[in-house]
Amino acid sequence: MLFPNPGRDKVDSLPRTARFRYYAGGLTLAILATGHLIPGRIVHVPLAILAVLAVYVFGPLRTEHEYYVEAARHGCKPTARVLKQNALLQNRRDTLEATGHTYAHGVFPESTPCITTDEPENVKAVLSTRFEDWVLPGIRIKSFLPVLGKLVVVVVVVVVVVVVVVVVVVPHTDSIFTTNGAEWQHSRAILRPAFVRDQISDLACVDQHVAKLIAHIRKALADDGRAILDLQVLFSMMTTDSISDFMFGQSTDLQGSAPQDSYKFGKYFDESMQKIAWRARLGWLTLLRSDPELDEYSSFMRAFVKRFVSNVRESPETNSHRGEKGKYVFLDELLKSGESDEVICDHLLSIFTAGRDTTTSVLSYLFFELSRRPDIVATVRDEIRDLGRDDPTWEDLRNMRYLNWVLKEALRLNPPVASNQREAVRDTILPTGGGADGKSPVFVTKGTSLRYIPWVIHRRKDLFGEDAEEFRPERWEDLRVTYEYLPFNAARASASGNNSH
C-alpha cells in the first residue's frame, strides 16, 4: 500500500495526501502518454516501460483517492496507517497500543488492504451486527484446499469463434472451515445433529485416553528418573487418539499399540498444518510452486479417513452394534445425512483439524501456567477432593467453579486461535478506529481483510484490569464478558448452532 504515515497524529492529513498523489500521478501519466517528458526517438522504449509502470502505480493512487471520497460521504474517518509491519503477536500488540486499537497496513504479497484491530466493537460488527458483510478470507480457503478439499472435474464451456468444451480438474471442499454463504450453511446443517450435547458429553471415551496419558507420564518418570517431560508431545498424541476415537469410532492409539498407518497419519497431519500455515503467509506466491509432498500427505490422510467411512458403510451391523454398546461415534451420525463418502471425508478431516491442535494447545498452555503456580494446583485438587468421587459426570464438571475459572483463564491468556481474519464481501463500515482520536467509524471497501487478535484483546488492561497479564482464575468470579473474550470466536460458532464448543 501507499501510505507511509504511521501513527494517529498523521490521520487528518491522509485524505489530502491521497488527493495530492492522485492529481500528481494523473499529471505525470498525461505527460508520459503524450511523450513530451523526454524528447527524442532514443528514449521511446524506456518511455514506454515508464508509461506502463506509471499506469500500474496510478491504479492504486486512484483507488486510495476514491476511498477517501467515499469514506467522507459516509461520515467515516481514516484510521492510522502502518507500513510494512511483518510482526508477530507482541509486535502487533505494540503497534495496536501505539495507534489506538485499529490500524491499516499492507500484507506482502497481497495488494488488497488490511485492517488490524483489537477493538471488541469492531469484532462485534464483523461477527454479529454486520455478519453478512464478512466472509472467511480467500487466502485461508486456498491454503486449506489441498488438505480439506478433493479434486473435482469441472466442465468449462468457452465461446471464442466456435464453442470449445474444456475439462479441468480443480480442488473443491465442503468443509465448514473453508466455505462461505450457502455452502457454509449447508455444512452447518449437516454437522449440527452430530454435535448433540448429551451425546458428546459422554466422558468414557476421553477417559480411557487420559488414563493412558497418565500411565505414560508415570512410566517415563519411573523408567529413567527424568524430572522433565515434553508434555506438549504427549498431549498431542492424547488428543489425536481421543478425537479419532470420538470421530471415526476407532482410535489411532498413538499412546498404545498404534499401527504404522496411525503414526504416519499423525506425522503427515502435523506437517500438513505447518505447510498450510506457510501457504497462508505466502499468499498468491504459492501458485508459483506446486508442493508434491503436501499432495502426498493429503491423499494419504484422505485414504486413511475414507477407510473408516467405507468400513462402516460396508458393515452397518458393526455400526449399529457400536450404538447398542452406548458408544457415540460422530461418523455414524454424519452418515445419516446421506452425503457421499467424499463429502463425509471433508467434514471428518475438517473437524479433526478443528479439534486436535486447539485442544493440544490449550492443554499445553494450561499446564505451563500450572507448573508455575502450585497454589492454583492445590485449590483445584481441593475442589476435586470435595467432589468425593473419581468418575465425575458432565454436570459435575460444569459445576466445578474453580476448575472452570482456571480453564477460562488459560483460554484468555493463550487462546489457541490467537489471531483471526475475515474479508469484506461488500463495502461496509467498522464502528470505531477512525480519526485522530480513533473513535470515528472507518469505511471499509470490498476485498479488505480484517485481522482481529484475541490474544491482544484478552490482554488489554482497560478491559481486564491492571493485572491482565497475570494468570489469576479468581478474576472470573465477577467478570462478565461479550466480544472482549473470544477463545471460541463468537457469532459464527454460535450462529452455526452446533455444540462443538
Ligand code: HEM
Ligand atoms: C479448546 C479447544 C478449542 C478452541 C479454542 C476452538 C476455537 C475455535 C474458533 C476460534 C473457531 C472459529 C474459527 C473461525 O470461524 O475463524 C472454531 C470453530 C469451530 N470449531 Fe473449535 N475450538 C476448539 C475445539 C474444538 C473441538 C474439540 C471441535 C470438534 C470436535 C471443534 C469444532 C469446531 C467447528 C465445527 C467450528 C466451525 C464452526 C462454524 O463455522 O460454524 N472445536 N473453533
